[in-house]
Amino acid sequence: MSTLIKDAKVLEAGHLTLTDILIENGHIEAMGHELHTKYGAADHVICAGKHFVTPGLVDVHVHLREPGLTDKETIDTGTMAAAHGGFTTVGAMPNVEPVPDTPEKVALMVAENAQKAHVHVAQYASITKQRTSEELVDFEGVKQAGAFAVSNDGSGVQTAETMYQAMCGAAKAGLTVAAHVEDESLKGDGVMNAGPVADKLGLPGIPGISESSQIARDVLLAEASGVHYHVCHVSTAESVRVVRDAKRAGINVTCEVAPHHLLLTDEDITMDNPMLKMNPPLRSPKDRAALIAGLLDGTIDMIATDHAPHTDAQKAGSMRTAAFGITGLETAFATMYTTFVKTRILTLSQLIDLMSTKPAQLFGLHQAGQLKPGTPADLAIIDLEHQYEIKADQMFSKGHNSPFVGWQVYGDVLMTLVDGQVAYGKDQHA
Ligand SMILES: [Zn+2]
Structure with a gap:
């Protein structure tokens, strides 16, 4: 045909x-x-x-919520949202129930994705069993079963020893480690960026060093292990600086930024509003400026949405109790194009590189991110x-939790x- x-x-x-x-x-x-x-x-x-x-957009950071959390999203609705947003390949995070932490569970998810998805789904396996224990997954096994990378997204890997062993195992299997970086001893019970806005609203803060200090640890572990280390959703000026320095030192590190961290800051939180609650949180205008500078100088390699649908009830009430996360697949291109290309901060080609070509290349999704004969x-x-x-x-999307409505x-x-x-x-x- x-x-x-x-x-x-x-x-x-x-x-x-x-x-x-x-x-x-x-x-x-x-x-x-x-x-x-x-x-x-x-x-x-x-x-x-x-x-x-455009070549179909590629998003390496998406939560499809199936299996186990299908009141929030399903493979069907999440990948329909992806197609609606111009995405043709998405990376599905493993914080679902059951967690894909064995070759058998990964193989099952790959088969489910192939059957139900409207776009290509690249499946993550977790780094550790249940994403919580210190026990590593069988990296060779999950790769054989079809995982394209590993991640414990939603939580940071808390000990250096576990992360180092994970990186050595993933490197040997040829898997990228995509890290949600967050030191739980520094995070506390925060619900938004620590700083004057949180103080004014009387809400507990999440300090930027809970993110940046773990990246600093990880880039040295990545250097020692030789793994491709990818930092999920960088949000602070210090995180960008650590990644920039690591790249200069020749370490195999890449990173992504989410549209909301480029479009909004904590100053947009004028009241207790769960629609602006995500992890990492919206940071300061200084952090946002550093993220944009990182995009422009190539420190930040790609844009990924961290599409995180929840039910209306889970996003209602106060930031103190509501779930972290917002949807992103159906708003990412338009919000980024309008704010950054229409204003000539980025060219259209740079935006397509960041949202298609580079994520495909850097994650080894060689069939994606191109528009030319033979592909x-x-x-x-x-x-x-x-x-x-x-x-x-x-x-x-089943999730209505977008601050970009309107x-x-x-x-x-x-x-x-x-x-x-x-x-x-x-x-x-x-
Ligand atoms: Zn995350």
Whole structure:
């Protein structure tokens, strides 16, 4: 079966150029003009209407909540949200029930994902059994079973000995260690960034050093073990500085930043508001400036949403008791494009690098993050011209916990194709 996408604007050496894209059997067969003269008429034609066509976005940090927490999200709804956001590959975090901490459990999740997902799912295994004990997973085994990386996301690995042994084992198996960094002895019972805003609101704070000090420990362990060490959701100026210094020293470290840490600060928390509660928390304007500087100088390698859906009840009430986390898949591209590309802080090509090409490359997802003949037809058609309002009732995620509802943005995803098949089309409703 063949599909022709007509009048697509694609990035070519940093510039938008008009082309047609011919898809055959799920792969991009050719790009150019007058393709029918060489290839004949296609079975289907999709008119891109001179809108932007991007390689499918790649998000290495997503919580699909299945198995075990399906009141928050399922593989079905979470990957539909991904397709709606222009994502064609997502990395599924292992803080589900049961935790994928054995080859058998990983294999089961990989099979479930393949059956239920609307986009490609790369599956994480945990670093330790149950994400809590000191007992490591069988790294070779989980890799064989299909895990693409390991992470204990949601909690930091508390002892250096466990982290070092994990890194040695993961390095041997060729697995990336993606670390949620958080020293529990420094974290306390905080619910937002420690600082003047928390003091004013009378809410307990989470100090930035609970994050940065564990990165400092880990980069040295990464150097000693030779592993690819990836830091999840960096949020402080000191974290960026430690990663920058580690890269300069030649250590194999990469890191991601979440859109909300680039778009909001603790100063946006003017009252006890659970919709602005996440871990790591929104930090100070100084931290936000350092994150943007880190994006611009290449210290920060990629953007990842940390899509964390919860039920309405879990996000109601006070920040003291509500769950940590916000959704992100359906708002990431538009909020980032509007705030950073429309204002010329980033170019469109830099944003696509950060949201597609680099996460795919650095996590070894070699089929993803590209738009050229020979690659899978994973792509999204995005309207960059027309302004629209982010609305909760247009989201596919089960979680309604987004602080971006009501934002006026550009970058509306019109259609998303995965392996040449329509995974999302704008006529589809949530
Ligand atoms: Zn995390």
